Ligand code: SF4
Ligand code: SF4
């Protein structure tokens with residue numbers, strides 16, 4: 001990185017743009033980012049796109065088409081450091097719900113001429129296709145964490161992103177536990193930190209936006225919710241069947257109580 | 267010699283006591299109702315206390331319930347401990363600029379803020395005592411903790427009822443307030459009277475009670491207070507047999523019991539966050555994007571969190587069984603070697619606030635049963 005500023009690229013795959021918008025949403029800090037990095041390829045922010053290679057690539061979105069499966073290989077080849085941002089890129093996203101069903105059924109139901117659609121049967125994480133240097137979780141990501149990841153890249157240090165449970169953040173901010181005090185089935189104990197335990201602070205159980213934490217004992221949480229808390233099985237299955245449904249162990253719990261899927265549908 | 271006088275206070279006297287503390291520059295903190303639980307927050311008068319509320323507690327379960335009376339302290343401990351004020355969840359340790367010219371050693375502690383803790387229970391006093399030894403009793407002192415601690419004024423309350431997850435009687439920490447307080451109150455309701463027995467526990471507590479100028483306690487007040495404490499002692503929601511516990515745990519490291527806990531445990535760290543003696547923290551450094559300003563923070567961490575046992579090359583405790591074993595064996599066993607007491611004061615928070623209701627007393631009992639079974643088995647085998 002001697003002399004010239006490191007070159008940044010931001011890539012979009014199947015996604016809603018929310019995570020890359022977090023970068024634009026940084027406002028004040030964005031100027032500092034622009035001062036430190038050469039924003040070489042960020043179509044969402046500027047139409048001036050310059051050729052690779054890039055020092056840092058931020059990749060949003062999942063792989064859902066044959067074309068994208070090839071494009072991510074090209075992105076990897078041009079990127080010194082590749083960081084995936086958001087639940088789509090790190091776990092397949094909400095669109096990975098297709099993985100639990102037959103994508104042809106969707107095509108027939110949605111499109112007048114399904115033959116024009118070229119798609120894969122699954123939505124998968126970037127890490128299932130290429131080597132990823134760092135994964136930043138969340139649906140959407142936390143912009144402070146994104147800035148920290150960029151700062152860490154610039155300084156050559158480890159990102160300061162906790163891999164603890166949401167409960168750890170919940171207790172640090174002094175929130176009364178909605179599970180213990182109100183009987184709500186909260187995914188906080190099995191979910192990766194990052195949001196600052198936002199939902200419990202507003203009296204809502206955690207929805208699992210940051211995906212399963214390490215050693216996530218989701219089965220035990222579901223068993224407790226269905227037993228002591230009286231939640232029904234369908235509710236618990238749905239709870240895991242969201243933005244990170246394709247990440248284990250949420251994936252298994254997404255099928256909780258259903259017969260195993262037919263071969264060929266994964 | 268401490269003034270042994272027993273005073274009798276009414277609710278309005280308690281309000282005057284709070285006002286005197288505020289006049290003396292204390293920030294009064296006490297139990298309040300928020301979001302369906304009793305939590306500690308700033309209080310101005312007894313109107314802010316959870317009048318007429320009690321708490322129903324069981325493993326993984328906590329609900330506020332109405333009492334049939336106007337008791338101000340008719341509940342046990344909630345999810346929060348006083349440690350949040352003495353050892354804050356996150357604090358700035360220091361901050362500096364990268365060129366070294368503007369070194370600003372500015373911890374978050376405002377040493378000028380003195381807190382008065384109102385309604386501290388016996389188990390909580392014992393827990394503060396444990397943390398005093400952790401942060402101040404060894405060669406390396408935590409000066410910020412000690413500054414906050416030295417400034418704190420403690421108005422303790424004797425428990426006259428025990429909660430569903432309490433076991434202080436077995437830990438020798440309660441329910442009677444014995445040491446470490448400035449003033450100890452016992453609430454006594456009966457007939458039309460709402461009275462408090464007040465005793466000083468320190469010189470400054472004695473001085474404050476004298477300024478308050480209340481009369482001596484009537485004879486029946488002291489005896490009814492003592493009966494209330496005895497009632498709490500005999501109605502503990504949980505029991506823990508502590509006999510030989512450190513040795514039992516030391517020989518149970520390979521017990522299959524740890525795996526049975528790990529099947530239920532979420533490794534979520536709630537138990538350590540609510541425990542009033544757990545003191546683990548991690549530090550992290552933040553810097554702005556141009557690296558001009560670097561700040562070091564300290565925040566609560568836990569032996570249940572990934573990365574907490576990270577040494578060069580990896581984590582020491584990778585499984586939930588290993589993490590739960592670390593927590594329980596430290597709390598009830600090796601804590602004795604390290605700090606000269608148990609790390610558990612029997613407050614029951616980890617039981618109530620475990621989202622899946624894992625009960626430290628039940629797990630210790632389970633380990634004891636397996637240990638006894640193991641000791642019996644060779645004999646049984648010899649007979650057959
Ligand atoms: S509210 Fe949810 S995230 Fe917070 S401590 Fe309880 S279970 Fe954990
Ligand atoms: S014992 Fe309970 S509170 Fe503690 S880590 Fe396990 S599940 Fe969480």
Ligand code: SF4
Nearest residue numbers: 541610611613614616
């Ligand atoms: S281990 Fe549990 S019961 Fe013992 S002091 Fe800690 S929170 Fe209270």
Ligand code: SF4
Nearest residue numbers: 342389425432434440
């Ligand atoms: S553990 Fe003992 S001192 Fe603590 S709240 Fe319960 S009865 Fe009171």
